[in-house]
Amino acid sequence: MPIDKDTVSKVSNLARIKIDNNQLEKISKELEAVMGWIDSLSEVETSGIEPVANVTGQKLPLREDKVTDGGYSDKILNNAPEKEGGFFVVPKVIE
Amino acid sequence: MSEIVSKTILQIKEGLKKREYSALEVTDAFISASESNKKLNFYNTFTKEKALEMAKTSQSRIDSGEDKILDGIPIAIKDLFCTEGTLTTASSKILGNFIPNYESTVTQNLWDAGAIMLGKVGCDEFAMGSSNETSFFGEVINPWSKVINKNLSPGGSSGGSAAVVSAGAALAATGTDTGGSIRQPAAFCGVTGIKPTYGRCSRWGIIAFASSLDQAGPITKTVNDSALMLNVMSGFDPKDSTSANKNTPDFLKACGNFNLKNLKVGIPKEYQISGMSSEIINLWETGYGWLKDRGADIIEVSLPHTKYALPTYYVIAPAEASSNLARYDGVKYGYRNSQNHLDDLYANTRADGFGNEVKRRILIGTYVLSAGYYDAYYRKAQRVRNLIIQDFNKVFKDVDVILTPTTPSAAFEVGSQQDPISMYMNDVFTVPASLAGLPAMSVPSGLSTNGLPLGLQIIGKQFDEENVLKVASNIEDQAKFPFLN
Numbered sequence: 001m002p003i004d005k006d007t008v009s010k011v012s013n014l015a016r017i018k019i020d021n022n023q024l025e026k027i028s029k030e031l032e033a034v035m036g037w038i039d040s041l042s043e044v045e046t047s048g049i050e051p052v053a054n055v056t057g058q059k060l061p062l063r064e065d066k067v068t069d070g071g072y073s074d075k076i077l078n079n080a081p082e083k084e085g086g087f088f089v090v091p092k093v094i095e
Numbered sequence: 096m097s098e099i100v101s102k103t104i105l106q107i108k109e110g111l112k113k114r115e116y117s118a119l120e121v122t123d124a125f126i127s128a129s130e131s132n133k134k135l136n137f138y139n140t141f142t143k144e145k146a147l148e149m150a151k152t153s154q155s156r157i158d159s160g161e162d163k164i165l166d167g168i169p170i171a172i173k174d175l176f177c178t179e180g181t182l183t184t185a186s187s188k189i190l191g192n193f194i195p196n197y198e199s200t201v202t203q204n205l206w207d208a209g210a211i212m213l214g215k216v217g218c219d220e221f222a223m224g225s226s227n228e229t230s231f232f233g234e235v236i237n238p239w240s241k242v243i244n245k246n247l248s249p250g251g252s253s254g255g256s257a258a259v260v261s262a263g264a265a266l267a268a269t270g271t272d273t274g275g276s277i278r279q280p281a282a283f284c285g286v287t288g289i290k291p292t293y294g295r296c297s298r299w300g301i302i303a304f305a306s307s308l309d310q311a312g313p314i315t316k317t318v319n320d321s322a323l324m325l326n327v328m329s330g331f332d333p334k335d336s337t338s339a340n341k342n343t344p345d346f347l348k349a350c351g352n353f354n355l356k357n358l359k360v361g362i363p364k365e366y367q368i369s370g371m372s373s374e375i376i377n378l379w380e381t382g383y384g385w386l387k388d389r390g391a392d393i394i395e396v397s398l399p400h401t402k403y404a405l406p407t408y409y410v411i412a413p414a415e416a417s418s419n420l421a422r423y424d425g426v427k428y429g430y431r432n433s434q435n436h437l438d439d440l441y442a443n444t445r446a447d448g449f450g451n452e453v454k455r456r457i458l459i460g461t462y463v464l465s466a467g468y469y470d471a472y473y474r475k476a477q478r479v480r481n482l483i484i485q486d487f488n489k490v491f492k493d494v495d496v497i498l499t500p501t502t503p504s505a506a507f508e509v510g511s512q513q514d515p516i517s518m519y520m521n522d523v524f525t526v527p528a529s530l531a532g533l534p535a536m537s538v539p540s541g542l543s544t545n546g547l548p549l550g551l552q553i554i555g556k557q558f559d560e561e562n563v564l565k566v567a568s569n570i571e572d573q574a575k576f577p578f579l580n
Contacts, residue, residue, distance in 0.1 A: 008458070015417060015461040016424070017454055018442035027458070030515065034459060037516055038406045038472065044479050051477030052484060053307050055532030056294050056557060060336045075196040079428035088426050091437050 199300025216255030263580030275525025282550030417460025
């Protein structure tokens with residue numbers, strides 16, 4: 001399946017990874033090569049076959065809905081690139 | 096003291112018990128070995144002071160007769176496991192300054208058992224790679240490079256873990272394996288590595304790559320040492336909802352039984368890929384010959400969907416990665432490229448912070464999950480994954496383990512594999528077991544014609560690491576592999 005520059009542009013926006021315009025052509029060729037190789041999956045007959053994400057068949061356990069952790073925002077903020085007054089700081093979003 | 100570094104964990108334990116040396120002397124020997132091998136670039140963060148402090152604590156427990164199972168044993172940790180208070184980077188610029196506030200369950204288990212941390216060893220960035228070359232901090236060099244006088248890749252992603260053990264600079268190392276990241280570097284560096292069944296080791300505190308595949312495991316010189324490490328690393332953890340609520344058997348008991356009567360070993364015909372070198376075919380034949388000599392039945396089996404395993408993996412793993420790596424946004428931790436607008440902050444932070452291979456996989460993952468392609472790629476790959484699992488289920492009705500080569504070649508030169516798809520082919524024999532969540536182990540089994548290590552892989556049934564270890568220890572016993580150190 002051909003992957004054009006517009007598709008790369010769209011996907012990079014969805015992934016929030018900036019790609020310079022002069023790189024779009026190169027990356028579209030790279031992705032096209034990988035996706036072309038992946039396209040061999042279309043040969044496989046999979047009708048009636050269930051999709052699998054859980055390989056061991058273990059049921060995911062539920063726990064009681066109560067607080068078990070927390071109360072250390074200082075520790076969590078320790079690694080923040082920018083913090084103020086117990087909050088993460090980001091550029092102003094609402095004018 | 097130099098002979099200390101050529102010993103195994105079990106031998107060092109014995110020596111410590113007999114007071115032949117102290118935990119401090121053992122730790123010193125491995126620190127020296129690490130320092131004299133600086134050009135191999137093992138460590139992202141070397142924690143010498145911490146190691147010496149932990150060694151003192153170990154020795155005081157040994158002196159008072161309250162020693163724990165790994166007291167006095169210096170090990171290296173893949174820089175993908177969060178270690179409280181110690182830099183944890185995933186070999187990425189985006190986590191270049193990240194100091195976790197918590198400890199991963201697997202490393203906590205190791206410290207609770209008395210193990211000594213030498214430091215955090217390099218890996219491919221976010222464990223995405225088969226050569227160590229995607230690390231932001233430069234690749235680790237394979238200690239076997241000196242055999243052919245060229246810089247060889249240690250494999251990946253757990254290349255630092257395999258290299259540091261191979262060089263005799265740590266007694267063991269933790270690794271993680273998503274599609275072969277323990278087994279391929281173990282094979283390239285002439286050491287032993289096991290990826291246990293998915294769910295055997297907790298994933299809590301391990302930086303996530305592809306959550307339905309990621310699994311921790313040990314890299315050591317010998318099969319016994321891997322079994323001992325796995326005893327400590329395994330176990331149910333309520334903090335990982337996919338962790339298996341099962342008792343851990345004593346894996347060490349599975350090793351060293353050299354009678355394989357009634358054991359059935361499957362040889363999958365689809366693993367005889369075109370263009371496979373004669374040295375790999377010979378190694379494989381020698382391997383099953385050894386098992387036959389010990390009484391095992393060798394049976395040809397068929398895993399018809401094998402050739403679709405890699406393309407399936409390269410849909411599922413990037414899809415999960417694109418979701419897992421969405422958290423690196425320059426806001427909560429790690430690198431930030433400051434901008435006036437939030438969307439620009441995200442996009443520039445991630446453009447600068449991730450390397451090319453990680454970006455490629457995030458883009459592939461985003462693409463296969465995007466509207467219009469989800470069913471054609473992601474759902475399709477999940478269905479083929481089911482067929483791959485069914486292939487194994489069918490074969491495991493007739494055999495106890497499967498024997499294959501670990502890799503299609505010996506270690507390659509750094510910089511020699513530029514094309515992504517040929518790099519992905521390194522994992523052709525390791526990815527199928529990952530997709531099915533099966534335990535699989537690589538044992539160093541011989542040398543290539545130019546004198547480099549080659550490994551054989553043993554794949555077992557889910558939660559049957561014991562038969563894998565049993566067969567591995569038979570191969571080890573017969574291979575008499577010439578360890579580098």
